[in-house]
Amino acid sequence: MLDIQFIRDNAELVQEKSRQKGYDVKVTDLLKLDEERRNLQGKIESLRAERNQIADALKGGNPSEDQIKRGREVKEQVAQAEALLDPVEASFLALLKKVPNMPLDDVPVGASEDENVVAKTVGEPTQFDFEPKHDYQLGEAKDLIDKERAAKVAGSRFAYIKGDLVRLQFAIIQFVLQELGDEAVIKRLVEENNLQLSTKPFTPVLPPALLRTEPYVASARLDAEEVTYKIEQDDLWLNASAEHTLCTMYWNEILPEEALPIRYIGYSTSFRREAGSYGKDVEGIFRMHQFDKLEMEVFSTSESGLDEHKLMVAIQEYLMQQLQLPYQLIKKCTADIGKPNATGVDINCWFPGQQQYRETHTADYMTDFQARDLKIRARRTSGELDPVHTNDATAFALGRILKAIIENYQNQDGSIRVPTVLKSFMGGAETI
């Protein structure tokens, strides 16, 4: 959530920026409730002070009938005042939670994803002297993807990924862990982008794939039950991304400033109900109920949060360039960055089967919005406590990136070339 003090001090700005994000919150209503709440709270607190004084005076026991009577009266008054405050407090909190994070000033203002801005295009759409095929055509022909049998067993939007395609996935994982675990790579990207950052490499993490409601809600990421699977029996949700179980890792903790930045590269299977997207992308492995993902998560100080975001985008581009995949860098507009985000970038990779750029990566910078709810704070060397800043970003969503490789690296005979940087992890194989 946003800092209420910030909202009090910047009511008009908050109203305007919320509107830009498509959240029609009534800031004046919120502030009215805030004032009401503070008034009631003041009254309750002075009544409580009186109650405490009475109790204090009676320390040691043997109170008289009169004293007990007076104590009871004040107690009754406190209860009445609290009963008035409770609903006000509840509506105040509900409204406060509706306020989205403020977009940074350079986020393009737009009403829908159509107004996202292409910041740059790297590489050219892959050229073929034959009609390029889709992932499912190539994958099914070579028995690398079997969705039909998966549908029999698990339903639509599931697949058996097989054979060399599995080896390719593990090659990508190995490659990413190698690059992100290499301080020299991080250092180069930090320097090339003029970032004031530590060169600390990313620590690989295998997080749990399920999480409980309470931390999930606190992460501000459980906004739509349509996208997330719930295990009713056990109050557990299947994570829709490793970021959900990574950002909640330090829930309710105070981290020493010296520990920051904390940089993780998580690997987890991700589950999505895709309830709102019936009929969309039903072919191939672009939009699945289950896919594996390598996800970066960084906890940092407030000063370095934005640079950490830039570093993560630089890493995404670096990885795409290493795989020599053509892509566009998309600056998401206010309507598309999402409620907890201050800024957001997508990478859309070129898919020859569809002849278009489609989203394969996203990078989210939440400033302190997420950490305030998660109560993750940094103990600064000055002794102050400060919510940390959080960033998450896709390294690779394996389903989509496998599809991108299959389609961009296809030969006319249906074989698929192995990207150069992955060959060493594929036993030197040239094609699959």
Place this chain on the structure above:
RNA sequence: GGAAGGGUGUCCGAGUGGUUGAAGGAAACGGUCUUGAAAACCGUCGUGCCGGCAACGGUACCGUGGGUUCGAAUCCCACCCCUUCCGCCA
């Protein structure tokens, strides 16, 4: 699934209904000592909210939510979570 034990501050850990925002220890910070460091010694040291320019004052918080009481970390009820043992299983 069966049984037991626990959730207290940055961490460990004590806590008899009022003198407890909470002993003691560790860590951290400041200092004394030292050529320097360590050790030793002295001091400081929870968080949120409200009010105040501030010093500070008020209030809440001992897993969560209720209850009893003039007064609850402490008593009662419900729930959540963790650990250990047995069973089952990878």
